[in-house]
Amino acid sequence: MTMLSKRLLSTFKAGDSVLIRSVVRSDRFWLTDPLKPDSTTNVQGGQKISHNDLLGLRSRSIVHSNEPGHSFIATLASTEDYINLSRRAAQPIYPFDASAIVALADLHIDYPDLESPGPPLQFFEAGTGHGSLSLAICSRLHAANCYLDKFGVRGAVLHSIDRNEAHSNVGRKTIRNFRRGIYTKDVEFHLANSPEEWLESETAMQWKQKDPDHQKGEGFLSGAFLDLPDMVPNLSSLAKNLKQDAPLVIFCPSVNQIIDVIKSIKQSHGEIKLSHIRTIQLVPGVGGGLQDWDTRYTTVRNTGEEAVVCRPRVGTRLVGGGFVGLFKKLPNQAVIKTKLLPEVGNETTIETST
The missing domain is CATH 3.40.50.150 (Vaccinia Virus protein VP39)
Structure with a gap:
């Protein structure tokens, strides 16, 4: 395996900081401490994510808490995160x-x-x-x-x-x-x-x-x-x-x-x-003079039709x-x-x- 392919296939290792985001509520997220075997990160409602479950995963994988039915997306934390x-x-x-x-x-x-x-x-x-x-x-x-x-x-x-x-x-x-x-x-x-x-x-x-x-x-x-x-x-x-x-x-x-x-x-x-x-x-x-925008497809609740959202994001913290x-x-x-x-x-x- 070449060095390039090894980098592309890199997985979470001890010491990585991982962003845990709720699959159902994307506005809810948590940052882990540096990953450590047998450690955990607390998320919503007292649930825990085991670091053992994160170690070896690739970024943007699905992980589950200690309570059945709750799924989260695990990604390598960006500098901003x-x-x-x-x-x-x-x-x-x-x-x-x-x-x-x-x-x-x-x-x-x-x-x-x-x-x-x-x-x-x-x-x-x-x-x-x-x-x-x-x-x-x-x-x-x-x-x-x-x-x-x-x-x-x-x-x-x-x-x-x-x-x-x-x-x-x-x-x-x-x-x-x-x-x-x-x-x-x-x-x-x-x-x-x-x-x-x-x-x-x-x-x-x-x-x-x-x-x-x-x-x-x-x-x-x-x-x-x-x-x-x-x-x-x-x-x-x-x-x-x-x-x-x-x-x-x-x-x-x-x-x-x-x-x-x-x-x-x-x-x-x-x-x-x-x-x-x-x-x-x-x-x-x-930050950096940048403005965050909300750009996505969504479904209109009353009609069921698909619509496009394209507007400056509101309700987020200005920093x-x-x-x-x-x-x-x-x-x-x-x-x-x-x-x-x-x-x-x-x-x-x-x-x-x-």
Whole structure:
């Protein structure tokens, strides 16, 4: 059997998270804990689904509870199912929003060269929270670590910090329990009160020493993501530790927070080497600015005729929303000047000295 056919015929294994959905009421569903022999998942009315019955099944199979006559569909939990239904200690960034945030960073990372692998690309996240943004970032970094297990070559790593140990532990669990821990080795979790505190820590210094650019006075981070109540106090330290042209992506509920960041950069008179690229609104919906629609065939109860339903789905919870600011790191030698143009306002010009 070829590797491709093995993947297509994959079955539930220990550690998988499975979505259990009622056959009769498709709006009723439950997420299992990672599958474990002899364990069970509680569903409607105190019924239980045995994990032994799930192990070895293919996704979208029918499974029965411990009470006769009750059938359920078992599917491998999607990222959306997994994040939205997992137990949480912090409000998550919903999966489609997290994907949109990471997409704005435009990360495209190849596998490392085994002959001369070099140091790993390093990325930074402040505000681990539920771990949903960590998961989205790791999905972009994962290909760079394809040689990690066999040859010990690490191509990329995410440093995710949080000041709250409980949140950090939940984020760690979110990564560990997703698809049998596929992204576990793509991220390092740290506790710190602020990005600045961690960037000046002994742990960070050890990671900086891995990057030869740091020895030349350059940054060591290839990108950074912030989900914090106040971004401004950490801008200067973050900017100094970013590589040239590396993205800084900030996510916040209010556009005023992005304005505060832009204002802080302007008032630094060139000390903070960041350029504002764009601001994006994530409108509420199912996340990522998406609107869920109800599209299906149905039978009209009074006439028995078949009809088509095609309309925006109502009665579902609206999630997500917020604003995303994208910034890029300027050269350390850049001289930022602001001049007043008649009838236009301020224009920022950037010059690079050599």
